[in-house]
């Protein structure tokens with residue numbers, strides 16, 4: 001096993017003997033990497049965070065790094081518990097001091113695809129619902145559950161003998177979103193002052209800055225940080241944002257703390273890494289992020305190209321590829337049949353997949369539907385979230401029985417079938433750190449129509465039929481401003497291209513399908529950022 005940060009010269013015994021050859025052999029640094037995350041597919045997934053933390057670790061492991069992913073062992077008594085069936089109890093217990101008490105956690109482990117998948121076991125992760133909540137809303141003890149995760153993750157490299165050896169102190173923590181944001185703070189406040197993790201580094205990865213882990217200031221003592229570190233997480237809401245006259249606006253914000261003390265900051269596209277430094281995109285953290293711009297980078301997500309592959313996908317009716325598109329129409333008619341829509345191969349089928357909330361711009365689709373339904377199109381929406389949108393989807397289905405289908409819920413196989421069966425995928429997101437559905441869509445020859453924001457703008461190239469000597473360029477349509485009128489205009493353009501210009505449409509499909517979406521490219525950029533993290537000294541107060 002290669003020690004972290006050792007220099008490996010591709011199995012060469014004597015580096016000094018052949019300097020000419022040595023110049024050609026790239027010297028590769030390898031790292032001991034600890035992902036800390038609230039979700040990792042296929043074990044747990046409610047959205048894109050699960051996808052990324054389920055696939056990026058494997059890409060990094062394949063490049064020679066030692067990679068551990070630490071996430072909770074969620075058990076809800078249903079069939080999804082089976083996903084943890086291969087994870088065994090390591091028989092190691094850690095005691096976590098937080099919330100005024102000592103909590104014992106256990107660690108389960110599965111070694112798969114070169115990655116150590118470590119699941120933190122505690123009774124608070126065992127209950128019906130999703131990782132974050134149930135039908136009554138978010139769990140009231142999420143601060144406790146993710147404080148526990150962060151503490152346990154900091155112990156994991158020290159105490160777990162995986163494959164016979166611990167990861168040790170010289171490692172790199174990649175703390176994902178607010179759920180893991182306590183990790184950089186714990187390294188700086190709890191470990192480094194006592195000489196532990198002096199050579200470790202931490203990176204906070206922001207997948208969605210709208211969620212920051214904000215709780216009342218009185219909960220500070222629960223976090224297990226020393227009293228003198230309060231200022232690092234202190235967060236005071238401006239007067240206008242306070243609930244009432246007696247509200248002092250004082251809270252703790254763990255993501256803010258992580259942004260302040262992490263050795264580096266990453267987000268999931270370059271566009272978004274700039275947007276979060278602006279008042280419009282920073283959700284209050286833009287000034288802090290601007291002050292740390294020198295350690296802030298954006299790396300566009302890749303996707304799991306094995307899981308999302310139209311020529312092998314186990315969830316879809318027929319397989320197809322860039323060289324033989326014929327199976328796609330079968331996926332479409334099969335989807336129409338499954339949804340009870342009229343089976344019409346030539347009718348443009350438009351899809352939406354995602355959380356039903358403000359971020360995803362569902363209200364824009366809602367306002368566009370009455371006019372869109374005047375056209376000869378079919379629409380299918382898959383999603384769950386805010387009740388008002390779920391109710392609206394069901395209601396719209398009743399109004400337009402032959403044209404509109406609502407699939408309220410979370411269903412991964414159906415999401416694959418919609419991605420394969422539709423002609424067009426809509427993503428009118430208000431903001432989108434990266435977005436994965438447009439990447440899946442392009443890989444499946446489904447043309448994305450997206451709001452020109454964040455990662456959507458970075459990844460969807462606008463269609464221009466006249467470029468390349470009339471052969472066209474681009475992989476979809478981006479639109480701005482975010483209004484239902486603009487969405488409708490863009491849809492009309494797309495539908496016109498679909499019905500009137502079949503060869504242009506095929507060109508769009510093939511350019512999207514031909515792109516490289518694998519994690520390889522992103523993994524190389526992650527390595528660069530890891531290298532930079534170790535060049536600078538760690539954060540010390």
Ligand SMILES: Nc1ncnc2c1ncn2[C@@H]1O[C@H](COP(=O)(O)OP(=O)(O)O[C@H]2O[C@H](CO)[C@@H](O)[C@H](O)[C@H]2O)[C@@H](O)[C@H]1O
Pocket residue numbers: 046047048049051052207208268301353354355382383384409410411412415432433434435436437455
């Ligand atoms: N009802 C449903 N049924 C089945 N599958 C469903 C579903 N609703 C959503 N999904 C799936 O969940 C994932 C959503 O990923 P996104 O990246 O598009 O958004 P999300 O906001 O969750 O992620 C955040 O983190 C990711 C990862 O960094 C960023 O790309 C993104 O911009 C950021 O908002 C996709 O795999 C999608 O298919």
